[in-house]
Amino acid sequence: MTARKPASPWRPPTRRAFVAMLTAAAAAAALAIEKRPARDDDDPPRRFTGTTRWIGHC
Numbered sequence: 408m409t410a411r412k413p414a415s416p417w418r419p420p421t422r423r424a425f426v427a428m429l430t431a432a433a434a435a436a437a438l439a440i441e442k443r444p445a446r447d448d449d450d451p452p453r454r455f456t457g458t459t460r461w462i463g464h465c
Contacts, residue, residue, distance in 0.1 A: 420428065
């Protein structure tokens with residue numbers, strides 16, 4: 408005879424729990440990126456000069 412597998416104490420998460428886990432992970436990642444210290448070799452943000460540049464297509 409085949410041996411029965413022991414029942415697992417864990418069950419798959421519900422859709423609501425899965426979305427909550429994804430949201431929590433995204434929030435944690437956003438906080439980690441926000442608190443990242445600026446490096447010296449980062450380029451400063453470019454400033455808008457007020458004129459539109461032609462970029463070569465429609």
